[in-house]
Every structure is written in structure tokens, then in C-alpha cells.
Amino acid sequence: MSNITAEQEAKRYFSRELLAWYDEHKRDLPWRRSRNPYHIWISEIMLQQTRVDTVIPYFLRFVEKFPTVEILANAPEEEVLKCWEGLGYYSRARNIQSAAKQVVERHGGIVPDTPEEISALKGIGPYTAGAVLSIAYNVPVPAVDGNVMRVLSRYFCLEDDIAKNPTRIKMEKLAGELIPAGRASDFNQALMELGALICTPKSPHCLTCPVMKHCKGRINGMEEQLPIKTKAKPPRPEHRLLAVIEGEGEHAGKVLIRQRPATGLLARMWELPHVIAEESKKAGAGAGLSEEAAMQRLSQALHNEGVDIRPGEAWMTAEHTFSHIQWYMRVFLCTEVNASAEQAASTAAENASANTNADVSVKDTDPSAIHTDAKPSRGTRQPQVSKMQELEQGTLDIKLSGTTPESLENIRQQLAVSAATDTMDKISHVAEQQEAYAAVPSTLLGEAFDYDYRWISREDMEKYAFPNLFLKILQQYFNEK
Ligand code: SF4
Numbered sequence: 001m002s003n004i005t006a007e008q009e010a011k012r013y014f015s016r017e018l019l020a021w022y023d024e025h026k027r028d029l030p031w032r033r034s035r036n037p038y039h040i041w042i043s044e045i046m047l048q049q050t051r052v053d054t055v056i057p058y059f060l061r062f063v064e065k066f067p068t069v070e071i072l073a074n075a076p077e078e079e080v081l082k083c084w085e086g087l088g089y090y091s092r093a094r095n096i097q098s099a100a101k102q103v104v105e106r107h108g109g110i111v112p113d114t115p116e117e118i119s120a121l122k123g124i125g126p127y128t129a130g131a132v133l134s135i136a137y138n139v140p141v142p143a144v145d146g147n148v149m150r151v152l153s154r155y156f157c158l159e160d161d162i163a164k165n166p167t168r169i170k171m172e173k174l175a176g177e178l179i180p181a182g183r184a185s186d187f188n189q190a191l192m193e194l195g196a197l198i199c200t201p202k203s204p205h206c207l208t209c210p211v212m213k214h215c216k217g218r219i220n221g222m223e224e225q226l227p228i229k230t231k232a233k234p235p236r237p238e239h240r241l242l243a244v245i246e247g248e249g250e251h252a253g254k255v256l257i258r259q260r261p262a263t264g265l266l267a268r269m270w271e272l273p274h275v276i277a278e279e280s281k282k283a284g285a286g287a288g289l290s291e292e293a294a295m296q297r298l299s300q301a302l303h304n305e306g307v308d309i310r311p312g313e314a315w316m317t318a319e320h321t322f323s324h325i326q327w328y329m330r331v332f333l334c335t336e337v338n339a340s341a342e343q344a345a346s347t348a349a350e351n352a353s354a355n356t357n358a359d360v361s362v363k364d365t366d367p368s369a370i371h372t373d374a375k376p377s378r379g380t381r382q383p384q385v386s387k388m389q390e391l392e393q394g395t396l397d398i399k400l401s402g403t404t405p406e407s408l409e410n411i412r413q414q415l416a417v418s419a420a421t422d423t424m425d426k427i428s429h430v431a432e433q434q435e436a437y438a439a440v441p442s443t444l445l446g447e448a449f450d451y452d453y454r455w456i457s458r459e460d461m462e463k464y465a466f467p468n469l470f471l472k473i474l475q476q477y478f479n480e481k
Helices: 006-025 037-047 052-065 069-074 077-084 091-107 115-119 126-137 146-155 165-178 184-197 291-304 339-352 387-393 405-418 423-433 459-463 468-480
Strands: 236-246 255-259 274-276 309-321 325-336 452-456
Touching (some): 006 184, 077 459, 115 126, 126 184, 165 184, 236 291, 274 291, 309 468, 452 459
Antiparallel strands (some): 236 274, 309 325
């Protein structure tokens, strides 16, 4: 009589049938054509949060432009971001390049083949480490992501919450036990393939599934309910005002873009100037702002950065969702205020009035321009002490309901230790961890910086890396011109 339990038999059956199915049905994907660990690493990072069909052209372009780890490590970051443009989650691209530098410095350009070494590289978590080690080097380690947890939850009818870390650890143990000797590479890919093609999130194709016979989830009629996953907090709505600033004179035919700060959300990417619609900690604040008030707000905020605009018309709306925040953009077509005309108007106004201190108006010559007070002009403006610097210096007085003194103190401490490195990442992380993010004003999260501005034409777009949202607005703008 056999000593094999029903559970052991179900595991063996799963591994055997899955591999047989994979051998016959696996897709021909570019990164499967070799065991090149660099290619597998790039593909695995690109595939996070992104569909295979979308990734294929990006992958091919990326490895053509950066064919080796050394070439990637030594490339200008701007080129790496440009190659990633449109894929989203841009910190992945920056992390890949940082890790490439580590691979060159520590491992002579060879992607390491041990869990300890590969896990020490920037941006490589347990899933990516497992995927690269198993697929490229056939190391028998699990590679467990959401797809794999879905398959295992259903097949073994596990009702653990896959959003929780202990469940992931349990799944990694289980997945590790299922790897057949000598077949780690194929088995882990087979598991991913089953999740992608058959055991899909909605309406799994059980009738064509190679492991249907022993699938406990299906047998119990729970394939549609599994896996159990507690819902993530919905992204916080944030209303913003965006200016497409058209140039005049020497800038005719161009629009003004700016570069985001070196750390934090969309770090160092280029964007169209935009501001939060209302400085408020309330989610969705500023949604009902009138057009006139919105233009005033936009003009004032950009003026504070040294950019003066003549607001034109409301043009379009756009949205973008990040994991924790959703941007609702109202886009305005604006025109630059010509600096020399402004200067002449200011002089005229000074001559014409005895009361000429800070409240300089150019209404006589330019009735639609909005000016508020004496200001630095773009190109000569002085760097301002940002809210971030004030916070770092402990001079910013923050009164936020819903944010405990402890959480703010924690944020201050994190800032103090990380001021020179990933300050923005840290503050986002800390704030999210403490569920205080919604209470932290956006001025602390990427607004109050001395931005680098450039005038660009349609052709110049090729030189800069834009997040999708801004890329689409710019493309539409130039297409309609
Ligand atoms: S039988 Fe259905 S639920 Fe079970 S693993 Fe296959 S596709 Fe998923």
C-alpha cells in the first residue's frame, strides 16, 4: 500500500501535468529565447503591473539600446527613462540602472546567481530574485507574485488573504515544494503561464485547464471567489490645474515644460506645469473651482515659480491613477507673458503712478495678464526655501487634522536621516505606512521646488522623457496645432 497522501498526490499531479502542458503550449516570448539573466531580469521588471503585449516592444527596444549590463550602467539616465517612456512606474527604470551599476561594480557585469547577492541589488524583491534565479540559472527557488498566488489559492482551495505577508510566505513555501527536481526554470514559467492564460483573474478557463481534475477550488465551486484579497485603499482623488503655455516671439511654436524633482513621484521626468487646485488636505478639494478662480490659482502658483502666463481657455481634462493617488487635471491653454513687454509695462506703470510699490499692473497694455505682486522673473529668480526645506529645518508649522503628532514626528525623523538620498520616497512611504498620506499637503510631496524649465517644439519631445499623462496631452496639443 502506498504511503503517499492525497495532498502529496495532488501536488505531484499538479507539477507533472503543469509541466507537460507548458512544454506543449508555452508562448514564444522574446525573453524566452535564451537564458540570458540580464534579459530575464529586464523582462520581469517590465512585466510587473504591465501586460505581456505591451511589454514586448519595450523589451526589444530596451535590450537593443542597452545590450549589456555595462552599457546600461553607463548610459545617461535620461536615455533610460526615454526608453521606458509610456510603461509607467518609472522608479523601476531608475532602479534597474542603479542595480546595473551594482552588478558591474560588485560582480563584474554578471548578474549574480545566489539569493543573497541578487536580493541585495536595488529594486529586486523576492519575486524578481526568484524569477531570475530560477528561469536563468535553474535554481530551485519559488517566484511568487499575485498570479501565482491566485493559481495556488484556487488549486489548493486556500482561503488566506493574499494581501497579507504571512500568506505570501506560506505560498512561497508551497510553491517551493512543488518545483520538480531539475525543472525550476520551466516549472516557475509554467505556473506564471497558467495564471496568465488559463487561471485568469476573472472567469478562469477550468474546462481547458491541465490541472482541473484535482483542483480543489473548482471541485468546491469556489474558483470565482478565490483568491481572497482585502481591498487596497482606493487612491485619493486630487484635482490639479495644468497649463499648456504657448510661447511667443523667439518661443513661438513651442510650449514650456519643466523637470520634476530628483526624488519622489516621477522623479526627474519632464512634465507640463501644473499645480494642485486647492491647498487642502481634504481628498478631492478644488473639484468645484470656477474657471476664473482656477486660472487665478494657476497664474499665481506659476508666478511664484517665476513663470508668468496669460491664461486663455479651458481646453480639456485628463486623469491619471497612481497606486495611492488619482490626478484629475483641468488643462488650460495659456500664453507666456513676454518679458520685455512686461518690463516696459512695469516702467510705464511706475512712471504713471506715485503708488507703485509691489502692486504692479500691466492692464493698460495687456488686459488679460494676471499679475499679483513684485516677483522674480523666470531665469533670474532666486531659489526659494521650499516647504520641504522648512520641514527639514524644523521651521514649518504644520497643523493637520487627522495626522497625529507621532506620525508627523516620524516623518520629520525620516526626512532628517534621508535628506540627501530618497527623501521623497521616504516621506511617501512613511506617510502611507501610517495612513497619514491623505493628510500631508502636496507641497511636501513634490510641489515646492525650484523647477528646471525648457521651451520645446514637437521635435524636441524626443529628447525628454515624459510620463504617459503629459505625453498624451503634448501629442494632442501638437497634433491639433
Ligand atoms: S481548474 Fe480552474 S480554478 Fe483550478 S487551477 Fe485550473 S483554471 Fe484555476
